[in-house]
Amino acid sequence: MKCVIAEFQQEQKKRMRAVQDSMDVLNGKWKISIISSICCYKKRRFSDILNDIEGISNRMLSKELKELEINQLVKRTVLDTQPISVQYELTEHGDTLQTIISNLTDWGIVHRKKIVGEKCPVLIG
Amino acid sequence: MKCVIAEFQQEQKKRMRAVQDSMDVLNGKWKISIISSICCYKKRRFSDILNDIEGISNRMLSKELKELEINQLVKRTVLDTQPISVQYELTEHGDTLQTIISNLTDWGIVHRKKIVGEKCPVLIG
DNA sequence: CTGAATCCAGATGGATACTG
C-alpha cells in the first residue's frame, strides 16, 4: 500500500514538473500575447507585432522573441527588403500551443466576468 | 472591407487581453504547482503543500495562496485542531482550471522531449 | 526597420527569525 502511495506521489511530482516546464516557456510578461499575435496572422513582422501589443517596448519584444525562438516555438526569417524586415511565424511545435491559448482565452473571459463582471461589466467590453 | 479588418483586430485585442488575464492569475513562480497539488489531493494542508513542492518557502506559499484566494480559486478553512491547521481546496471556479492544467501538463511533457529529450532522455524520467 | 547596449527603479523572491 505504501508503495502505491509513493508511486502516486511520484506521478504527481512528474505532473507538476511538466506543468512547470510549460509555464517556464510561457512566462514573461508578453510571451503569450506575442504568440497570439503571430498565430492570429500566421506571419507577422517585428514592427507589426510591436503595434499589435499595447505597451510593449522593442527591447522586450526582441528579448521575448529570442526566447521563443530558442524554445523552438517561433521561426525567424529575414526578408530581403529595403530596409530589411523580419518575419516571424509559429513552428509546428509552436502550433501545438493553440489549444492551450484557446483554453486560456476562454478561461480568461469567464474569470474576468467572475472577478469584476458582476460589479463592473463595462470593463469586459 | 476596412471595417472587417478593424473588427478582426478588435477581436484579436480582446482575445489577447483574455489570455493575459488568465496569465496574470497563473503567473508567479509557484502558483500552478500549488493548484496542481491541491487539486490532486482535493484537500490539502499548508504544511503538506509545503512538502509537495520542492524548493518553495513558507513565505512564498503563504503569499501565493493568498493571491489565489483573492482570485477566488482557492478556499481556505481553519481547522479547529491543536495546534490549528489550515485546509485548502479549490473553489468551483478553481476547478474550471483543470482542463488547462491538464493541457499544460501534456504539453510540458512533449516540450521537454522536444527540447532536451533527444539528447538527454534521462532527464524526463 | 530591427534590433543591441546602457542605465536604473521597482518588483521578486530567498534566508532567517519571530508570533499566536
Added chain:
DNA sequence: CAGTATCCATCTGGATTCAG
C-alpha cells in the same frame, strides 16, 4: 502549525540611445 516581518541580492522591465 501556519503564518508574518525584516533584510537583502537578484531579476525584470521601461526609457533612451546607438548601430547595421
